[in-house]
Amino acid sequence: MAHTLVIVESPAKAKTIGKFLGRNYTIKPSMGHIRDLPKSQFGVDVEHGFEPHYITIRGKGNIVKELRVAAQKSQRVLLATDPDREGEAIAWHLQHLLELPSGPIRIEFNEITRNAVQEAIKRPREIDQNRVDAQQARRVLDRVVGYRLSPLLWRKVRKGLSAGRVQSVAVRLIVDREREIEAFQPEEYWSLTAWLLAGGDGEAFPAKLFKYLGEDPAIKNEGEMQAILAALEGITYVVTEVKQRERRKNPAAPFTTSTLQQEAYRKLNFTARRTMQVAQQLYEGIDLGGSEGPVGLITYIRTDSTRIASVAQLEARDFLMERFGPDYVPEGLRQFKGRKDIQDAHEAIRPTSVWREPEALKNVLTRDQFRLYNLIWERFVASQMQAAIMDTITVDISAGPCLFRATGSVVKFPGYLRVYQEGSDGEGKEQEQRLPALATGQTLELQSLEPKQHFTQPPPRYTEATLVKTMEELGIGRPSTYAPTIETILERGYVVREQKQFIPTELGRVVVDLLKEHFPDIIDVEFTAQMEQQLDEIEAGKLSWRQVVAEFYEPFTRVLERAEREIGTVELPEEVSEEKCDLCGRNLVVKTGRFGKFLACPGFPECRFTKPLLETIGVNCPQCGGEIVARRTKKGRKFYGCQNYPECNYVSWDKPTNQNCPRCGTRLVEKASRQGVRLLCPSKECGYEEKNQQAK
Structure with a gap:
């Protein structure tokens, strides 16, 4: 039998697939994308049909050499990247870099199990150029906005800012909601x-x-x-x-990417990024030991469909019959209606085998893996049960x-x-x-x-769950974009997260207002949703990707040129504090960075003095009696600690109070929700709780 090289994206995926194929197969990872637009240049030839200029990503040269050697030694090469636009684009770039012939070299599977992989090997297909074009269109559009609009923000507002088709609309949603809250007049x-x-x-x-x-x-x-x-x-x-x-x-439908992120946030307190990282591990394969070895525990994790393969539904019915009896098995196979604008390229997220019950895998999974797998397993099983x-x-x-x-x-x-x-x-x-x-x-x-x-109460601020839900309902972005969008707007300092809610910074407000005035399309919800629909039509072969980019680029360029002339330097309002600069004696001003607010000398760049802005909460430290202050982690999460750190190491994720637990004497903390504020004891052994507190 001819020797075959199979290329996947990650070592974990390679290890899992390697267990399913015989000695005539070599499995190699590409480590994600190997070719992309250059970081230091625009990389798009506007004069020649927006032709992208791709280069090998820095640091990937040795990987490409290794793949070339392996390809030359093999009689056949199969590209087994993920079954979505990004995966198709990676396969296309691999084909070009490795000089692979056209023809059936692409294999695709929705789950990484022995049967799925072996069946895919039997049915290779050609690379889907429409999917590749849809990915190229998104990449070029994002490059046009990022490399043309972001420098304008650097010059007019502040260095290091960025704008994007999806991220800017997400910030607008948060800013608009905050202004609704500020304008709200409560009625008795x-x-x-x-x-x-x-x-x-x-x-x-x-x-x-x-x-x-x-x-x-x-x-x-x-x-x-x-x-x-x-x-x-x-x-x-x-x-x-x-x-x-x-x-x-x-029951609710099985998980899509969006609903998984929402539910993991509600029930597990996972951010969208953390959810996707753990879900990727479960999808690529976990070594179960024994005869099974590495196996993918869930199906592909980037999907907007609630469809379930009939073979999985039949397996679930057998499981329910054995575990719960006939009363819990519905008469027919359950079907769930999806939204009208879904791509429906892959089925919903589900366990690859319902017989792999979470408790049986607890010893081979990390805590995060177990909790997320348990959530996916329970949701799928429930979706197939009687009402x-x-x-x-x-x-x-x-x-x-x-x-x-x-x-x-x-x-x-x-x-x-x-x-x-x-x-x-x-x-x-x-x-x-x-x-x-x-x-x-x-x-x-x-x-x-x-x-x-x-x-009457104002509309609530967005949480990660409600922001993802709203973006999906409005058609902004796609399953793969929600998590990176949220990370970007936090890193840029456009919003901060307090008590799980997004609050816009002054910088976020200024940028949104500027974009609203001069680039209304970029920040328009409907326009952004229409662009996503056009990308879907490119994938369906109904539109030319170059035409879509051209129709966006020409009016965008005219607006950009006018904005360059009309926009003056935007001065962000500064809050002046009573504290003096230790170096030059000026009054320090409040600045906002990616980790929250801090104090800085207004004489920058001549004077570069800065110091933390300690937000006191009127509570004394239970360990040393010092002031408790609010701080932020590197990822922007708020926590509370003693002002005398590092001499005193008291810290708490929840806001401390001056009240002690009547049961054990531990200092009580606050837990806030839309229903109000609960006072509870942080000691797990105690469990004391007061629910009748007024919301703050």
């Missing part, structure tokens, strides 16, 4: 809950005011609430209607001019809930509440009335 409103008894020794149950004088209640102030309370004095509470029904609750059935009851209770409504629900059949419950972005979990047996015409006893004052 009131709610009323009646606590009622059905007689006997039962507990009181709550019923909310549902109608007042036949209309939806809009209680705007305490006076209106007092009028309603007065109208209820001495009134009898009578059950007027009881509705019971059975409600089916279907949960809830018994719900709605009771209307008449009380003079008021109509109260009580609702309750009980799980009648858990279905998929035995395995998995989907997370939320702070809207609150559905509460189970049992109501006593009630009948129409039954008189109830009032235990108490509970009026509550509320204020």
Whole structure:
């Protein structure tokens, strides 16, 4: 049999595939891209159809030599890079650098398992030039924006800034949301809950005011609430209607790249970048030892599809039948509807075998690998299970001019809930509440009335989960771009992350405003989404990539030239502090860097004095009594430590308070969410928690 060289991207992938193929195969990694546009030059020939000038990436010369030698020794070369645009482009560059002939040299598989790899070897295909062109179009468009617009920002605002088709729109979303919050005017409103008894020794149950004088209640102030309370004095509470029904609750679809990043953030506190790093490890292969050896545990991780291969669905049904019994297996194979604009190139993210249960792999996986694999496995298994059935009851209770409504629900059949419950972005979990047996015409006893004052809340700031969700819904970027986009806007100092929420910096606001005024298309959500659609059409063979780039480049160049003339130097407003420069005595000003705010001398570059800006929180250190200050890690994450560091090593991720735990005496910390602020004890052995705190 002829000797075959198979080229993949990474050593981990090479090791896994090598176990599936015989001695007639050599597996070599390219270590990702081996050819790209030059970093120090524009690298695009505008005069000749936007022809890219590719060069071998610095440091990859020895890899190319090694691959050339291996290719010359082999009778056949197969390119097994990832099954997406980037993977297709890497294969195309390898073909050119290694001078491989055209023809069926490309193999593709959605999971790195023995069967999938061996089947792919039998069905090589030609390189898909449309996919390559779509990747080239994205690369050239990003180069045009980055290498033409970023230098303008350097000259007009600050050195080291960058702009991009996707990142600039992401920053705009965060800035626009912050301005909505700042402009928000809270409005007062009131709610009323009646606590009622059905007689006997039962507990009181709550019923909310549902109608007042036949209309939806809009209680705007305490006076209106007092009028309603007065109208209820001495009134009898009578059950007027009881509705019971059975409600089916279907499971969520298997993970796409976006929903995996969102759920890993909600449930595991993983950033998008961390999620993708760990998922890549699970996809490329984990050595399970024994007879299995290295094997890919999940399918390809960059996908926007919820489609599942029928063979995987049938395997899941067999698993469910054995583990849970026939009641948990739906009648037919579950199908999930995807968004209209998805590419649907690959199926959803799932375990390569549902029989590899997470607990059985715990000893061979790292903690992060286990937690993410468990999340993917549970989501997939639940997606193939029978719906949960809830018994719900709605009771209307008449009380003079008021109509109260009580609702309750009980799980009648858990279905998929035995395995998995989907997370939320702070809207609150559905509460189970049992109501006593009630009948129409039954008189109830009032235990108490509970009026509550509320204020309308502004829209919440974006978290990683909600930003990724919004970008996907608006069609901004694609599965592979969410994580690097978030990393870029944090590194550039356009936004900071506090208590898991994105807050724009003054720099971010200035850049967004400048781009809005002079480059409205670059920062326009719809325009960016249309560009993504055009890239999809290039991949489908419906558009020429050079035409798409030309239609963008010509008007962009005209706008750039006008902006160069019209934009003056933008002065970022500086906050002057009371602290003096140790070298020249001037008042230090507050600056913002990639790690947050710091103090610097305004005499720069003559005077380069800087010092940390210590944000005190009015709390004393529990170890030495010094001031607790807020600090940031190199990745921008906020934490709290003692001002006397390194003499005192007290640190906490959560905001400390001046209160001590009533159980164990440990200093309590704050945990914030949309529901408010919880005070809890950081000692895992204690577990003390206070939930009724006002949100800050």
